[in-house]
Amino acid sequence: MSGRYHRPHGWAWFLARPGYLRFMARELTGFFVAGYLVLLLVTLCRLGAGEAAFAQWLQELSTPSWMFAHVVALVASVWHSVTWFAAVPQAMPIFMGEKRLPAPLAAVVMGYGPWLTVTAVIVWGVLR
Amino acid sequence: MRTEQTMTLEIFRYHPETDSEPYFQAYEVPYDEDWVVLDAINWIKDHVDGSLTHRWSCRMGVCGSCGMMVNGDPKLTCAAFLKDYYPRPIKVEPLVNFPVERDLVVSLDGFMEKLQAVKPYIIRDDVNDTTGGEYRQSPAELARYKQYSMCINCMLCYSACPVAGHEEEFLGPAALALGHRYNRDSRDRGRAERLDVMLAGEAIWGCTFVGECTVVCPKHVDPAGAIQQAKAVAAQEYFKRFVMPRGAKGAET
Ligand code: SF4
Ligand code: FES
Numbered sequence: 001m002s003g004r005y006h007r008p009h010g011w012a013w014f015l016a017r018p019g020y021l022r023f024m025a026r027e028l029t030g031f032f033v034a035g036y037l038v039l040l041l042v043t044l045c046r047l048g049a050g051e052a053a054f055a056q057w058l059q060e061l062s063t064p065s066w067m068f069a070h071v072v073a074l075v076a077s078v079w080h081s082v083t084w085f086a087a088v089p090q091a092m093p094i095f096m097g098e099k100r101l102p103a104p105l106a107a108v109v110m111g112y113g114p115w116l117t118v119t120a121v122i123v124w125g126v127l128r
Numbered sequence: 129m130r131t132e133q134t135m136t137l138e139i140f141r142y143h144p145e146t147d148s149e150p151y152f153q154a155y156e157v158p159y160d161e162d163w164v165v166l167d168a169i170n171w172i173k174d175h176v177d178g179s180l181t182h183r184w185s186c187r188m189g190v191c192g193s194c195g196m197m198v199n200g201d202p203k204l205t206c207a208a209f210l211k212d213y214y215p216r217p218i219k220v221e222p223l224v225n226f227p228v229e230r231d232l233v234v235s236l237d238g239f240m241e242k243l244q245a246v247k248p249y250i251i252r253d254d255v256n257d258t259t260g261g262e263y264r265q266s267p268a269e270l271a272r273y274k275q276y277s278m279c280i281n282c283m284l285c286y287s288a289c290p291v292a293g294h295e296e297e298f299l300g301p302a303a304l305a306l307g308h309r310y311n312r313d314s315r316d317r318g319r320a321e322r323l324d325v326m327l328a329g330e331a332i333w334g335c336t337f338v339g340e341c342t343v344v345c346p347k348h349v350d351p352a353g354a355i356q357q358a359k360a361v362a363a364q365e366y367f368k369r370f371v372m373p374r375g376a377k378g379a380e381t
Pocket of ligand 2: 184185186187188189190191192193194195204205206207
């Protein structure tokens with residue numbers, strides 16, 4: 001008795017607010033981005049191992065389970081990028097005199113615009 | 129407008145001299161759609177239970193002293209209207225992530241220490257020298273920090289921050305936003321001194337950008353944004369001190 005009361009901290013803190021869950025979801029999508037980088041490295045190694053090894057690797061990657069993994073990784077990466085670029089104006093405010101560039105416009109100028117442009121160039125380069 | 133209806137407030141109670149554990153006590157209050165949660169708590173204190181302890185002062189969102197958890201959300205109770213919750217009961221608790229002194233009152237000690245740690249004042253050698261006139265500042269220079277100077281020290285952001293609750297070294301949203309406010313002030317020369325504090329341990333790096341501090345801030349200070357900007361400045365400074373251990377410290381840019 002007597003003294004200050006310290007409320008206990010539970011392990012399930014991330015269930016306390018919807019914003020915490022959104023944060024955890026954003027962090028978890030980072031694993032998919034990292035996982036896909038590992039996959040690309042393995043692909044490069046197979047490429048270095050010769051034409052036959054690379055062809056076999058590509059065949060393995062075209063199985064339904066790998067296709068599903070690719071779709072999941074794509075959705076996770078897009079979500080990670082969208083939320084990342086949405087946060088850029090908070091971290092990098094742009095001032096024009098007294099006026100600050102509104103966040104949605106700043107996100108387009110510094111994030112979504114360049115991102116979509118680079119993506120479009122890559123897609124054009126691959127499909128052409 | 130007062131009606132015949134009533135509403136239930138479930139209030140966190142804890143008196144350290146008699147209670148080993150806190151408990152919730154339900155009170156029936158008149159429902160008035162113009163009332164805020166603070167009005168209902170004041171009504172209970174005046175008419176039902178004088179031992180109920182809470183803090184408040186201005187009743188107009190200026191003093192920052194009436195922050196409490198309202199149905200699990202950190203809120204200024206003078207700005208949380210009963211009509212937004214009616215007819216469901218409202219659960220009122222002291223702000224989380226702070227030790228509870230008594231009922232709805234939390235201890236401010238740790239918060240005050242963190243605020244002081246960032247040296248929240250203009251630092252310059254010639255601060256008392258007014259021979260050259262005022263220290264002038266253009267509207268554009270003011271705009272660079274004005275948002276971060278609107279803080280009323282209500283501590284809602286600390287209650288919304290999961291890191292503030294777990295990491296003692298973390299200075300927390302309001303203190304870091306305030307430090308950043310002075311670092312962006314064109315009249316200030318104390319950035320290196322403040323960065324000494326911000327670069328230590330988890331003082332600033334504890335922030336993982338959950339962002340809920342900004343969501344709950346009643347004054348639109350955007351502490352989460354201020355912290356990310358301050359991190360960028362701190363990272364540059366950290367790198368400079370690593371490359372030039374002697375030269376960088378104290379340099380102003
Ligand atoms: S930053 Fe906002 S929420 Fe935090 S203490 Fe200041 S006014 Fe309150
Ligand atoms: S009583 Fe002053 S901010 Fe609520």
